[in-house]
Amino acid sequence: MSRRKSESAWSCWKVNIAVSQSKDLESRIGFQKAAGLALLAALLCTACASSPATRYYTLITPQPPAAVASGTHFTLQVERFDAPDLLLDNRMIYYTSPTELNFHEYHRWSSDPGELLSDLAMKFFARTGLFQEVYAFPAPVKVDYTLRGRVLDLSELQYETAEGKSGEVRLGLKLDLLQTRQNQAVWSSRLEQTEPVHKRNVQGAVEAMNIAAERLLQNAYGGISQVVEREDVQKQQHEQTH
Numbered sequence: 001m002s003r004r005k006s007e008s009a010w011s012c013w014k015v016n017i018a019v020s021q022s023k024d025l026e027s028r029i030g031f032q033k034a035a036g037l038a039l040l041a042a043l044l045c046t047a048c049a050s051s052p053a054t055r056y057y058t059l060i061t062p063q064p065p066a067a068v069a070s071g072t073h074f075t076l077q078v079e080r081f082d083a084p085d086l087l088l089d090n091r092m093i094y095y096t097s098p099t100e101l102n103f104h105e106y107h108r109w110s111s112d113p114g115e116l117l118s119d120l121a122m123k124f125f126a127r128t129g130l131f132q133e134v135y136a137f138p139a140p141v142k143v144d145y146t147l148r149g150r151v152l153d154l155s156e157l158q159y160e161t162a163e164g165k166s167g168e169v170r171l172g173l174k175l176d177l178l179q180t181r182q183n184q185a186v187w188s189s190r191l192e193q194t195e196p197v198h199k200r201n202v203q204g205a206v207e208a209m210n211i212a213a214e215r216l217l218q219n220a221y222g223g224i225s226q227v228v229e230r231e232d233v234q235k236q237q238h239e240q241t242h
Contacts, residue, residue, distance in 0.1 A: 051106075057092070057206045058110040059120050062214035064128040065221060072232035076131040077139040077180070078122040081149035081173070083114040090116075092202065093155040101155070107202045113154045117173065117213070121147060124217045130225055143180050145228065150174040152190070156197065156205045167197040169205055171212040177224050187227045191216050 086093070090112045091103040109116050119136075125147070126134040135143060152172030160166040170192070177187040193212040197204045 054106045054108060055202070056108050056110045057202070059116065059206075059213050060210050061120060061123040061127060062210075062217050064124075065218045068128055068130070068225075070229070071129045072131060072228050073235070074131055074144040074228055074232060075133045075135070075139070075141070076125060076145045076147060077135045077137045077143045078118055078125070078147045079137040079149070081114040081118040081121075081151050083112070083151040087113045087151050087154060092205070094205075095155060095157050095159060097159050104202065109154075113151045117151055117154070118149060120213060121149065121175075121217060121220075125221070125224075128221060128225075130221070130228060145186075146178045146180045147224075148176045148178060153192070154209070165196070167200060168194050169197060169208040169212055170194050171209060171216055173216060173220075175220055177227065186231075187223055189220065189223055191219055193219075 089103065090109045091105065092107045092109060093101055093103060095101045111119070122134055122136055125131060131145070133141075133143075135141075137146070150173070152174055153170045154172075155170050157166070157168045157170065161168070171194075172190075172192045174190050175188070176185045178185050193216040195208040195212040195215075197208045199207070
């Protein structure tokens with residue numbers, strides 16, 4: 001009987017030792033996990049602290065030309081502009097040579113170039129008063145004209161060109177004005193604009209790009225207004241004779 005009690009006591013002692021060792025192991029593992037998490041958090045905080053804040057830029061809606069055409073009875077919708085793969089990213093692009101380019105990681109446009117410039121064109125043509133209404137595609141109503149575009153360039157040149165110029169921005173658009181019902185182009189143009197950068201920083205490049213966008217869209221307005229005004233006169237004459 002005493003032998004059984006002795007064996008039982010021995011077993012209980014071994015169990016207590018095992019439990020104690022297990023708790024001690026769990027405690028050490030828990031401490032290691034906590035220490036690991038604390039180290040990870042510290043590393044993340046250090047990384048966040050060392051990374052500069054990302055800055056976002058947009059373009060100002062250009063003013064209409066000094067001599068604007070009279071308003072027409074037509075309506076317009078502006079499709080989201082297409083763009084090559086290089087310009088599907090909202091990171092700002094700069095060239096360090098004619099064949100080498102880079103992206104600003106912490107300086108970005110507020111949206112990708114296709115959306116940025118189609119939205120700018122929509123606001124610009126709404127401001128000119130050439131059309132009765134201007135909508136983003138798809139318009140909620142039937143419209144007379146559709147403006148379709150493709151972004152060709154939206155970049156800064158940080159190297160000296162063959163002409164001896166350095167510090168420029170380039171903006172390029174291919175624009176088509178279509179009669180919506182016939183889906184037929186009535187005006188097309190490939191427009192390119194370069195402007196010097198007077199302040200050698202990103203803000204200076206954005207200011208130069210604003211000037212380029214204004215001049216390019218004003219040039220587009222000149223061609224589009226001629227076509228639309230002529231069509232409006234013909235439409236009014238036709239209605240008066242019928």
